[in-house]
Structure formats: structure tokens, C-alpha cells
Amino acid sequence: xxxxxxxxxxxxxxxxxxxxxxxxxxxxxxxxxxxxxxxxxxxxxxxxxxxxxxxxxxxxxxxxxxxxxxxxxxxxxxxxxxxxxxxxxxxxxxxxxxxxxxxxxxxxxxxxxxxxxxxxxxxxxxxxxxxxxxxxxxxxxxxxxxxxxxxxxxxxxxxxxxxxxxxxxxxxxxxxxxxxxxxxxxxxxxxxxxxxxxxxxxxxxxxxxxxxxxxxxxxxxxxxxxxxxxxxxxxxxxxxxxxxxxxxxxxxxxxxxxxxxxxxxxxxxxxxxxxxxxxxxxxxxxxxxxxxxxxxxxxxxxxxxxxxxxxxxxxxxxxxxxxxxxxxxxxxxxxxxxxxxxxxxxxxxx
Amino acid sequence: xxxxxxxxxxxxxxxxxxxxxxxxxxxxxxxxxxxxxxxxxxxxxxxxxxxxxxxxxxxxxxxxxxxxxxxxxxxxxxxxxxxxxxxxxxxxxxxxxxxxxxxxxxxxxxxxxxxxxxxxxxxxxxxxxxxxxxxxxxxxxxxxxxxxxxxxxxxxxxxxxxxxxxxxxxxxxxxxxxxxxxxxxxxxxxxxxxxxxxxxxxxxxxxxxxxxxxxxxxxxxxxxxxxxxxxxxxxxxxxxxxxxxxxxxxxxxxxxxxxxxxxxxxxxxxxxxxxxxxxxxxxxxx
Numbered sequence: 104x105x106x107x108x109x110x111x112x113x114x115x116x117x118x119x120x121x122x123x124x125x126x127x128x129x130x131x132x133x134x135x136x137x138x139x140x141x142x143x144x145x146x147x148x149x150x151x152x153x154x155x156x157x158x159x160x161x162x163x164x165x166x167x168x169x170x171x172x173x174x175x176x177x178x179x180x181x182x183x184x185x186x187x188x189x190x191x192x193x194x195x196x197x198x199x200x201x202x203x204x205x206x207x208x209x210x211x212x213x214x215x216x217x218x219x220x221x222x223x224x225x226x227x228x229x230x231x232x233x234x235x236x237x238x239x240x241x242x243x244x245x246x247x248x249x250x251x252x253x254x255x256x257x258x259x260x261x262x263x264x265x266x267x268x269x270x271x272x273x274x275x276x277x278x279x280x281x282x283x284x285x286x287x288x289x290x291x292x293x294x295x296x297x298x299x300x301x302x303x304x305x306x307x308x309x310x311x312x313x314x315x316x317x318x319x320x321x322x323x324x325x326x327x328x329x330x331x332x333x334x335x336x337x338x339x340x341x342x343x344x345x346x347x348x349x350x351x352x353x354x355x356x357x358x359x360x361x362x363x364x365x366x367x368x369x370x371x372x373x374x375x376x377x378x379x380x381x382x383x384x385x386x387x388x389x390x391x392x393x394x395x396x397x398x399x400x401x402x403x404x405x406x407x408x409x410x411x412x413x414x415x416x417x418x419x420x421x422x423x424x425x426x427x428x429x430x431x432x433x434x435x436x437x438x439x440x441x442x443x444x445x446x447x448x449x450x451x452x453x
Numbered sequence: 454x455x456x457x458x459x460x461x462x463x464x465x466x467x468x469x470x471x472x473x474x475x476x477x478x479x480x481x482x483x484x485x486x487x488x489x490x491x492x493x494x495x496x497x498x499x500x501x502x503x504x505x506x507x508x509x510x511x512x513x514x515x516x517x518x519x520x521x522x523x524x525x526x527x528x529x530x531x532x533x534x535x536x537x538x539x540x541x542x543x544x545x546x547x548x549x550x551x552x553x554x555x556x557x558x559x560x561x562x563x564x565x566x567x568x569x570x571x572x573x574x575x576x577x578x579x580x581x582x583x584x585x586x587x588x589x590x591x592x593x594x595x596x597x598x599x600x601x602x603x604x605x606x607x608x609x610x611x612x613x614x615x616x617x618x619x620x621x622x623x624x625x626x627x628x629x630x631x632x633x634x635x636x637x638x639x640x641x642x643x644x645x646x647x648x649x650x651x652x653x654x655x656x657x658x659x660x661x662x663x664x665x666x667x668x669x670x671x672x673x674x675x676x677x678x679x680x681x682x683x684x685x686x687x688x689x690x691x692x693x694x695x696x697x698x699x700x701x702x703x704x705x706x707x708x709x710x711x712x713x714x715x716x717x718x719x720x721x722x723x724x725x726x727x728x729x730x731x732x733x734x735x736x737x738x739x
Contacts, residue, residue, distance in 0.1 A: 142604065142605070143492070143493040143494075143604075143605055148606075150604060150606055150607055151606075270736075271736060273736075274735065274736035275735050275736065276727040276731040276734075276735075277727070284723065284724065284727065285723050286721060286723055286724055308607075308609070308620055310602040310604055310607040310609045311604055312500050312602055312603065312604055313500075314500075315500075315600075315602060317600075317602040317609055317611065319609070319611070319618055319620070323616075324616060324617070324618055325616060326611045326616060326618050328600065328611070328716070328717055330716075334713065334714065334716075335713065335714040343718065343719035344719050344721055345719065420626055420630070421620070422630075422631060422633065423586075423633035423634060423635055425585075425586060425633065425634050427584060427585070427723045428580075428585045428586060428634060428657075433730075433731060434730070434731060434734060437731055437734035437735070438734045440734075440736070441734055441736065444736070444738075
């Protein structure tokens with residue numbers, strides 16, 4: 104199923120659901136056992152379209168074990184399916200008008216109807232890694248939770264908050280979230296790390312050549328170019344969006360190291376100039392790449408952390424997420440705030 | 454054919470050379486298909502970072518230099534419009550021989566009027582001023598590099614400008630399900646030429662900075678032909694019966710970047726146009 108959807112705040116975008124996940128043509132050994140597909144260079148073939156949408160949250164909910172029972176996993180998937188069915192029902196034409204003053208994220212599931220299940224693709228399955236249904240994508244630290252921030256990171260975040268605090272929430276485009284500005288996806292779709300956004304368009308295209316791996320995230324049509332050959336690294340002061348990625352093969356595993364992150368690309372709110380993300384891509388069967396990531400930033404986190412995310416093959420197309428071209432919302436958000444200020448100022452003069 | 458082109462030793466070779474020279478002009482007559490890099494399956498290997506040179510991105514039709522992209526009547530002669538006058542010589546349009554076969558785009562009268570109006574209102578109408586996606590074929594000859602990722606199973610182009618990209622499908626997925634800025638592209642090989650059929654456009658993208666345009670019905674047939682390890686001939690035929698009286702073709706060489714540190718940089722110009730698009734909505738008072 105392919106659907107047209109709108110992005111955050113009614114920005115035009117095109118979306119795709121994770122329905123129809125199928126295995127591409129595969130090499131089968133005479134015994135019927137799966138054989139690693141390989142490129143002409145002999146490397147594991149990671150190419151194709153993939154989705155990392157999942158019902159497994161990033162962090163482990165309190166009281167859960169790392170590995171769910173299959174009964175628990177099925178209950179989660181069944182619960183989600185029932186929500187999708189319920190919210191896919193036709194709208195009541197006699198419903199009352201939306202309440203005034205509704206704001207994100209309240210409007211998501213409210214009567215305003217700004218997002219319904221036609222728009223979203225939050226995932227339908229619990230993440231299964233090594234045959235285990237997982238309760239969290241984070242696998243280390245062992246509690247499946249983010250490690251604590253260092254005192255230095257806390258001080259830095261305090262400074263960051265103080266700086267932002269001098270502006271009102273809707274004063275300038277630069278104080279709005281990156282996704283609302285159509286600069287990057289919400290959460291960390293293109294990453295690195297490439298983490299599901301639990302919303303929509305968790306889809307990727309991978310193309311491999313002898314000296315590059317190209318990963319296109321459907322969100323914001325972001326392209327990561329990973330260099331596999333020796334070359335000049337970016338100097339420390341050049342910090343592009345998505346950083347500077349270099350890869351190499353360790354057997355059949357593609358290992359990618361990324362540094363030089365953009366100062367505003369602060370996944371989960373924190374990142375220092377020393378942030379390094381290490382990713383490992385392993386084709387584990389015809390339908391799955393196991394994606395593993397490690398966040399190494401001793402300035403920010405008390406210990407390294409990371410996780411495992413299955414990326415599942417899909418044979419649907421990805422579509423152009425022309426977010427900026429249809430971004431009427433940012434104008435409306437800012438001009439709406441100015442209008443409100445004018446109205447309030449006129450009111451105070453009465 | 455290739456060896457005949459380089460050193461025609463017989464009448465047939467001379468005829469081939471002559472035809473090529475007529476069809477492509479002397480610049481492209483160096484075609485040497487045996488010299489180009491090839492993939493393991495024998496296809497031309499187009500992997501790499503490519504870029505157009507020249508001034509087609511200003512105006513794809515032959516043009517002489519002019520003071521600015523947007524002009525208004527002046528007391529003596531036309532002068533740069535107020536919005537662009539501060540750019541001075543940097544905002545002036547350099548001359549160009551154009552890339553349109555035959556020199557002139559065969560507009561229908563109404564479409565020509567739109568082009569002229571676009572030109573008169575360039576700064577507010579050109580989608581690239583707002584960092585919108587460039588469309589096809591404009592993406593190819595923007596003054597930015599692009600990178601081709603070609604494997605046995607995929608052909609993907611990513612453009613530095615605005616992070617635009619195109620997955621050129623090697624299997625036809627059927628008609629485009631939706632219109633988009635960069636369209637839907639399907640490619641196949643005709644000998645050593647990679648032929649791409651692109652359609653499904655929104656009709657909002659322009660063809661250059663001079664207001665040249667097409668509608669959502671635009672059908673582009675691109676032909677990528679390597680003429681040396683470092684040169685590629687790019688041809689694109691535009692068909693759009695609501696805009697043009699007949700199909701027409703552009704043709705230009707592309708050059709491969711050979712410097713050691715060549716790379717596609719990140720040019721997310723969205724943030725660079727926020728002042729342009731949203732500056733009027735900033736909070737200015739207390």
C-alpha cells in the first residue's frame with residue numbers, strides 16, 4: 104500500500120507504508136539454504152530498499168526483560184494492529200469542530216485529525232534480532248537505557264537552554280525544530296545513527312560500488328555517501344549534516360565510522376565535537392540487514408551506548424519527500440505568533 | 454566504430470567521423486568507446502563525480518552578456534531591478550553559446566509569454582532562489598557537482614545542490630504514482646549509452662535562471678554517453694505538447710572530477726533561505 108501523506112505540520116511529503124515487505128530475488132544453494140548475495144566485488148550485497156520501522160522502542164520500558172516472550176511480542180503487535188484498524192475507520196461527519204488552541208503533539212490523535220493512520224507508518228512488528236523479540240533497540244548498557252550525561256554535558260546543556268531561553272518559542276525560524284524547518288528528519292532517520300522515527304517513511308535505499316556505499320533516507324531525501332577507500336578526511340572545523348563517514352569491510356560486515364557532526368545535529372539533545380558513531384551492517388538473511396550502532400562520546404555520556412535494529416527488505420518504491428518546497432507551516436507558525444502578539448497588544452490598549 | 458573515429462583509415466571511417474562531427478560537433482568527435490572504464494559486465498562505468506562547465510545554468514539558449522537576470526526599464530536603457538542591483542558585476546549574466554540544438558526553444562506562444570514573465574520576475578519566481586529542488590534536466594547543469602553510483606543492480610544520482618537525488622530504476626515500476634520535483638526515472642542501455650526516461654514532474658521546476666520552463670506533462674529522454682574516461686556527452690530531449698510546438702534537445706559535455714579530495718559536499722540550502730522566506734515573520738519588538 105502506498106499513501107500520500109503530509110509531513111510535520113502539514114508539510115507536503117510522500118510516504119510509503121511498510122506493507123508488502125518481501126524478499127528480493129535470492130541466491131539459493133541447491134540444498135535450499137540461503138546463500139549470502141554478493142556484489143561483483145565479492146562483498147556482501149546490501150543493496151535494495153529497506154525499512155527499519157518497528158514497534159520496539161529505543162529504550163527498554165521499566166520492568167521488562169531484554170528479550171520478550173513470543174506471547175508478549177504478539178500481544179504488542181496485535182494491540183498495534185487493533186489501533187490501526189480502529190483509526191482507519193471513516194471519520195464521523197457529525198463530529199464537532201476541532202478545539203481552538205490545539206497544538207502539536209496534542210493534535211496528533213485528537214479531533215483535529217491533522218494526522219491519522221493514513222499518514223503514519225509506525226511499524227507493525229517487534230524487532231527480532233538473533234531470533235529474539237527485543238524489548239528495546241538499545242542493547243548496551245545492559246539495562247537497555249541511555250547512560251547518564253556527564254557533568255560537563257549537563258553544564259553544556261544548561262548553557263544551550265539558557266541561550267535558547269532568551270528567545271520565545273516562535274520568535275525566529277532558527278529556534279524551531281530541525282524537522283519543522285525541513286533541515287533534517289525528526290529523530291534520526293538519516294543519522295547516523297539511523298534510528299526509526301516511529302512516525303513514517305522509515306525507508307532507505309542502499310547502492311554499493313567498489314569504493315562507495317550510498318544510503319538514501321526517504322526522510323528529507325537525505326543521502327549519506329560513505330567512502331570505502333583512503334582519502335582526505337574533513338578538517339575538524341568542517342562539520343556537515345550527517346558528518347563525515349568512512350567505511351571498510353570486516354569480512355562480510357560493513358563497518359562505518361562517522362565524525363565531524365554538525366553542531367546542531369544533536370541526537371537526543373546531546374553531542375559533543377568528539378562524537379563518533381560506529382555502525383555495522385550485516386546481511387543476516389534474505390530479508391534482513393542487522394544494523395548495529397555505537398555512540399562513542401565520552402564528553403557527553405558516562406559510557407558508550409548502542410543497539411541493534413533489524414532493517415527489513417521491502418519491494419515498494421521510496422518517494423520524494425519534498426519537505427521544504429511545501430513548508431507552509433513554518434510561515435504560518437511564525438506569522439501566527441506575530442498575529443497573536445498584535446491582537447494581544449491591541450487588547451491591552453483597550 | 455571507435456577506432457575508425459580516431460584514425461579513419463578508410464572511406465567508411467571517414468564517413469562515420471563526418472557524421473559524428475555533424476551530429477555532435479567537433480568537441481565530441483573524440484569519442485573513444487574502447488578507452489572508457491567498464492564494469493565487470495562490460496557496461497561503461499559512469500561511477501564518479503561529474504559536473505557541467507559553461508554558462509547554461511544562466512540561460513540554456515544562446516545569449517549575450519546582460520547586466521542582470523532581472524531588468525526593469527531605466528531612464529536611458531533597461532537597468533538591473535532593485536532586488537538584484539546590489540550584486541553588481543557578480544549578478545551580471547555571462548555570455549553563452551547555449552546548449553539548445555538549433556538555438557531556440559520552440560515555445561508555443563502562451564508558453565513563451567510565461568517565459569518572458571518569468572524572466573521579468575526572476576527573483577520571486579525562480580524556484581532555485583528559494584532552494585527548491587532543481588528538477589530534470591536543470592539538476593545536470595547547475596553549477597554544482599553530482600555523483601553517479603552505478604552497480605550491476607542500481608543507478609543512482611545524487612546532486613550536491615539541495616541534496617537532490619534520483620534513483621534511476623532499471624526495471625520500470627509503471628507510471629509514476631505521484632508527481633514530484635525530480636520526477637520518476639527509468640533507465641536502460643542502448644549500446645554504450647545509458648538512456649533515461651523521466652516524467653511525473655510537478656511542472657514547477659525551471660530549466661535555467663532565465664525563466665525557461667515546462668509543464669507537469671514534460672517527458673525528458675536523457676542520454677548519457679562516455680566519450681573518454683573523463684568526459685561524458687549529456688543529451689536531453691524535452692517533449693511537452695502543452696508548452697512546446699515540437700520536441701527539442703539540449704546537448705552538453707560533462708566533466709569528471711579527478712582531484713584526490715573530490716566529493717559531493719552537503720549543500721542544504723534550506724537554512725540559507727530562511728531569512729528570505731521567513732525573515733518577515735521574525736519577532737522584532739520586545
